Amino acid sequence: MRKVRVSLGTLGVLGLELVQMDTPPTTAYLQIYTEERCRANCLFCAQACGSQAELTHIARGMYMPADLDAVVQRLKMAYERGYLRRACIQTALYDTWWEDTVHLIKRIRAESHIPISLSVFPLSDERYKELKELGINELVIPLDACTPELFDKIKGKSAGGPYSWERHLDGIKRGARFFKSVGTHLIIGLGETDENAVKLIDELHSSKINTALFAYTYVPGAQLVLETNKKESIRHYRTVQLARYLIIKGMAAYPDMRFSDGILCDFGVNRDRALGVIEEGAAFQTSGCPECNRPMANETFSRIYNFPRKPNDMEIESIREEIGLK
């Protein structure tokens, strides 16, 4: 029996577990199955070789082992009925990761045309070509950190990992030659300033690279333990969300914005426009591949970073306060 790891919310939508959810996922979140730790050592990650955390965790999400055949058959039904509109595959670095990834993609593709996103480290052009032919729609190579220094400290050589900022950027750019849609994940709250994050998002956007924002989440047993000031961390997150939205919608760009000691003090649009965008709410919804809403991936019931649906009036009011634009 082959297995696959499946997020608890996805198992609920597939009808393989009884899960009560106020907002179900619109994407099936999957991870290739192994009982080994990843050979890389991203310090925030539960699965890293130096981590003591449970292998089932990805940030706050729990990915449970499930029967692959049952999952792909239910996935086909959920896609046809409109409950799930995308499948997202997370990988990890171990001996047979490539064979396991290819097998999972082939099994999904044998049953359905659901769009598939693959989150992976940089690969050779030959492997990108093969993934494209297998039917991967979106390629995502997570940078996670917003600066080369933070990348090195948290994912690279200084962390005892195999990755480098340059190779990741090169992998993203090469990927764009094979896939219409290429993206990256950024974890906000690793020690970057507003300016570091906004500048990178603007540069990536100019190269047509999509950015998905995640909030730093402590996982018990993971190597990275950051002290966070709650008020500042939510101000920083909301500011980056709003700036990202203005950039991707073409309303402002990094050079239009003003920063003081790294803190954004002018979004590059007038106050009414900024308030109008906040009111609309879309800037604070989950970002990333189309149809990816990642409910409760980084959140608790009292602190929502990425809204998996449109924020309500009370939530919009809180966002205005968190950003400091009343």
Ligand code: SF4
């Ligand atoms: S943005 Fe969402 S669907 Fe795309 S790779 Fe990231 S988690 Fe998966």
